[in-house]
Amino acid sequence: MENQSTYDIIIIGGGPIGLWASYYSGFRGMRTLLVEASDSLGGQAIYLYPEKKITDLPGIPEITGNELVNNLVIQMKSVNVESVLQTKVVSILDNNGNKVIITDKGRFEGKYILLTPGIGNFVPNKLGNSQVERFENNGLYYYVKNKEDFRNKNVLIVGGGDSAVDWAAEMINIAKDVYLVHRRDEFRAAEANIQKVIQGGVKIYTPYTLDSLIGNGKIEKAVLKKITDFSQIAVNVDSVIMMLGYKLDLSTIKGWNINLSQDGILIDPNCRTSDPKIFAAGDIASLKEGIKQKLLVIGFAQATTAVNYISKELRPYNPTFVHSTTKR
Ligand SMILES: Cc1cc2nc3c(=O)[nH]c(=O)nc-3n(C[C@H](O)[C@H](O)[C@H](O)COP(=O)(O)OP(=O)(O)OC[C@H]3O[C@@H](n4cnc5c(N)ncnc54)[C@H](O)[C@@H]3O)c2cc1C
Incomplete structure (x- = not known):
């Protein structure tokens, strides 16, 4: 019998990309847990540029970091997603084909993991x-x-x-x-x-x-x-x-047994890492070929790809993706 406490997806990192991924995963009907290390959701947009106007998101002429995160949180809360704050993931283990994440607040089990920890801790150059x-x-x-x-x-x-x-x-x-x-x-x-x-x-x-x-x-x-x-x-x-940029801090992730590149976690075009049960999206994700673009729009697309791919693996007979208009 399936363990009722096992999540379909555990998303690690509650920045803009983790928030979007959580919404989209809930929207696709998957049992989802979002785990964030700090005491607030929003990542760089909240900590580094809450009031800057973002002007490069399609269909949104202008929005501040704060407003974007508020909207993403509202969107996430419109579906059934659980989230925990002030919970830092320190390692990921295998358990009978599932993944167990070890945090400073306890263990959580999931069938798949989506990593969206951005640049880790914000260490300015x-x-x-x-x-x-x-x-x-x-x-x-x-x-x-x-x-x-x-x-x-x-x-x-x-x-x-x-x-x-x-x-x-x-x-x-x-x-x-x-x-x-x-x-x-x-x-x-x-x-x-x-x-x-x-x-x-x-x-x-x-x-x-x-x-x-x-x-x-x-x-x-x-x-x-x-x-x-x-x-x-x-x-x-x-x-x-x-404003000299921020250092990528991979020190925690180094022990997670997945292949890394110089600028993040290596992913394939479906956003899968070297571990078939672990995906990555957003600033942490690094394609083997092609340019690295630390942009919201790229991370949102990667998260969507990863969630759709996981959904297809969990439920092979469901459509690969759905439109919001056909879903509701
Ligand atoms: C000053 C500035 C301006 C920018 N302006 C724009 C712009 O105008 N347009 C644009 O498209 N992009 C912009 N960006 C880039 C954009 O903010 C990033 O691409 C985006 O924040 C990446 O989101 P993310 O969710 O991948 O990572 P992050 O925003 O870094 O969020 C990652 C989250 O994961 C958490 N975390 C990390 N490690 C762990 C762990 N072990 N356990 C649990 N949680 C963890 C962190 O606490 C954080 O909340 C800007 C960036 C900066 C710095």
């Missing part, structure tokens, strides 16, 4: 410059929780990727002056946001690096150094936001 890092918790930030903290401030943003350019664009109507410093001439960001930054009057310094911060107890000036000739310039700022 740093400059490794003590002249700068001495202002941590005192005007130097690695993520923005409340953009109102920067109202009428002189804000300097360091970085050249999407996050740096997005936040520079976002700060235009909040901060007094916005500076954007990048060590290369080219930004690796959406063209529309680069144009917003240029047209919005952001003071752009390229190719420059942040050399040091000056201030007595609080930041008063930032010294910028030109990469090409080492010349220096000081600008008046009171806040600095470092």
Whole structure:
């Protein structure tokens, strides 16, 4: 007889992709458990950019990280899904063809596991410059929780990727002056946001690096150094936001007996890992070939693929996928 406490799918990680996967798995009628390590659902969208406007989701012109997560939680709660917070998965074991996850709060058994732990713990990349890092918790930030903290401030943003350019664009109507410093001439960001930054009057310094911060107890000036000739310039700022990306922390997952690549868990086109009962989606998932794209839309699609594939394996006679209009 089947153990009634066995879930069809256990989803590990309650970021945007785990939330979507949970909804979709419940929608497909599977007994689902979502396990999240922190005390809130939402992952990076809640912890790293709750107020940033996301503008690259199909059919949604503009939505903040907070709003997106609220919507995903409402959607998940519309179906029958169980979830546990503050429960970190530390290992995965085999048990008579099922999987048992071991957490710091106990064990749960599932027929399949879907891994959506994103980048694991959020460990920001740093400059490794003590002249700068001495202002941590005192005007130097690695993520923005409340953009109102920067109202009428002189804000300097360091970085050249999407996050740096997005936040520079976002700060235009909040901060007094916005500076954007990048060590290369080219930004690796959406063209529309680069144009917003240029047209919005952001003071752009390229190719420059942040050399040091000056201030007595609080930041008063930032010294910028030109990469090409080492010349220096000081600008008046009171806040600095470092946007140099976040480290992928695979240390916990390394013991789970699945094949990893340098940038995550290796998956096949159906999002299956090297273990036939374990799938992965979102930022953690890494295809053997093709470009890695840490984007919501990619993760949502991967989660949908994984859940449909698992559903097909659990119930071979059911349709591979269903439309919401035919389901309800
Ligand atoms: C500043 C910034 C701006 C961005 N802007 C955009 C944008 O505009 N558009 C876009 O498409 N993408 C954007 N992204 C990328 C997008 O946020 C990610 O692609 C998305 O968050 C990936 O979701 P995820 O669920 O895979 O991982 P995450 O959001 O990282 O969530 C993973 C969750 O798993 C949990 N977890 C980890 N390990 C365990 C464990 N062992 N046990 C239990 N739980 C665990 C974590 O606590 C976390 O809640 C942005 C990213 C950043 C940093």
